[in-house]
Amino acid sequence: MESGKEVPIYGFTEKMPLSDDFVSTGIDKLDALLEGGIPKGFTTLILSVPGSGCEILFKQMASRGNTLIFSTEETKEEIESTMKRFGWNPEGVEIVDIASSYRESVILSQQERVNVYLKRAGVDLKELIMESSGGFPKTKKVEPDFLAMLGNRMREPELPSRIILYKLDFFLDQYPQNDVIKTVYAMKVANAKNKGALFMFLTKGLYGELFERKMEGMADCVMELDIIRKGSTFDRYIAIKKMKNFARKIGMARYTIEQNGFVLELIEKIL
Numbered sequence: 310m311e312s313g314k315e316v317p318i319y320g321f322t323e324k325m326p327l328s329d330d331f332v333s334t335g336i337d338k339l340d341a342l343l344e345g346g347i348p349k350g351f352t353t354l355i356l357s358v359p360g361s362g363c364e365i366l367f368k369q370m371a372s373r374g375n376t377l378i379f380s381t382e383e384t385k386e387e388i389e390s391t392m393k394r395f396g397w398n399p400e401g402v403e404i405v406d407i408a409s410s411y412r413e414s415v416i417l418s419q420q421e422r423v424n425v426y427l428k429r430a431g432v433d434l435k436e437l438i439m440e441s442s443g444g445f446p447k448t449k450k451v452e453p454d455f456l457a458m459l460g461n462r463m464r465e466p467e468l469p470s471r472i473i474l475y476k477l478d479f480f481l482d483q484y485p486q487n488d489v490i491k492t493v494y495a496m497k498v499a500n501a502k503n504k505g506a507l508f509m510f511l512t513k514g515l516y517g518e519l520f521e522r523k524m525e526g527m528a529d530c531v532m533e534l535d536i537i538r539k540g541s542t543f544d545r546y547i548a549i550k551k552m553k554n555f556a557r558k559i560g561m562a563r564y565t566i567e568q569n570g571f572v573l574e575l576i577e578k579i580l
Contacts, residue, residue, distance in 0.1 A: 316437075332470055332506035337372040338567035342549065343558050347530060349504040351553070352497040354528035356513040356521070361534035361545060363510055364565045367475045368392050369570040370508060374401025376471040379459060381407045395570055403469065405462065407479070414453065444557035456484050456492050463499040470505045471569050472496075477511040486520055494527060529553040547573070 340346045357363035364383070367392055371378055385404040394397045419440035460475070474496075480489045484505060493509065500507035511524065513533065525531050527545060531551035537544050548561040562573040 319411050332435055334506075335368075335373040335471070336571055336573075336578075338562070339547070339571070341554070342437065342560055342562050342573065342576050344555075346557065347506040349506070351529040352500055352507045352527070353530040353532060354524050355508060355510045355532045356553075357510060357534040358513050358536055360543075362537055362571070363393070363534055364475070365391075365566060366534070366571055367473050367508070367510060368395070368397065369395075370471065371399075371473060372397035372404045372570075374398070374470065375469045376473060377462075378402060378403045378404045379407060379456075379462075379474045380404055381411070384409045384412075388420055391453060392416075395568070397570075405458070407458070410453055411479075412453065447500070456488060457478055460495050461530065468503045469503055471506060472507045473524040474507070474509045477509055478515065480514050480520055481520075484520045486516070490523060490527070493524070497527065525551065 315479040318356070328345055330349055331340075332349055333340055333346045334343065355363065355366070356417070357366075366578055368388060370376070372392065374397075378388065383391075385406040387408075388404055392402075461482075463472075475491065477493070479491070492572070496507060496509075509524075509528075513521070513535075528551065529555065531570050533548045533550055535546050535548070537546060545566075547564055549559055552558040560577055562576045564571050564573045566572070
């Protein structure tokens with residue numbers, strides 16, 4: 310068989326048995342595309358475009374239980390509500406609710422700013438001059454160090470077999486890229502030691518090609534969720550772009566999102 314030839318594979322309906330060396334993605338047909346799941350200790354980067362349904366994918370991955378989620382976009386209540394709507398049991402899923410903590414810090418910061426203005430509104434001109442006051446009121450910004458929170462949690466001796474970070478976007482908006490890369494590398498090392506599966510989600514094309522290449526180089530596995538317009542319809546595809554030391558696992562599949570979540574319809578393997 311010629312190298313690089315695309316070989317379509319149809320009708321993969323049987324659940325693939327998992328080896329002790331692999332961790333399930335939580336989606337049987339994705340495990341089939343990967344020929345057995347994610348190798349233990351691997352860090353997987355999932356690049357996605359808006360509308361690809363990545364927010365559903367990470368919840369479906371967590372539905373197998375024994376999962377830790379770092380959530381920056383949805384609260385614990387929102388995640389559990391969506392999982393129940395799809396018929397997935399949220400038991401066995403630990404959620405580090407960064408989204409709620411950040412929202413609370415933003416509200417507190419804005420309230421402190423309002424309080425400063427209210428206080429100064431009751432001070433006369435003489436007092437303002439004596440305080441050498443003027444210009445925009447400054448407030449001391451005190452927020453939890455969410456990036457350090459990731460590193461500290463990953464240092465614990467016992468970690469779940471499946472860890473999901475949704476999304477990296479939040480940290481890239483709050484911290485320098487180099488600091489984020491260092492923390493991601495520390496998480497990768499901790500996951501390799503734990504022999505689990507670490508999944509990190511990132512919006513494709515938002516933070517520059519160079520940063521994406523760095524992240525792809527650091528990851529052991531790279532998946533990409535994309536949408537392609539065909540006339541008046543849109544097709545969704547998931548591609549396995551990289552799988553360290555497992556070249557046969559490279560391939561792609563078309564998928565839809567049904568009442569029970571992601572449904573892979575057609576697989577093509579790159580052999």
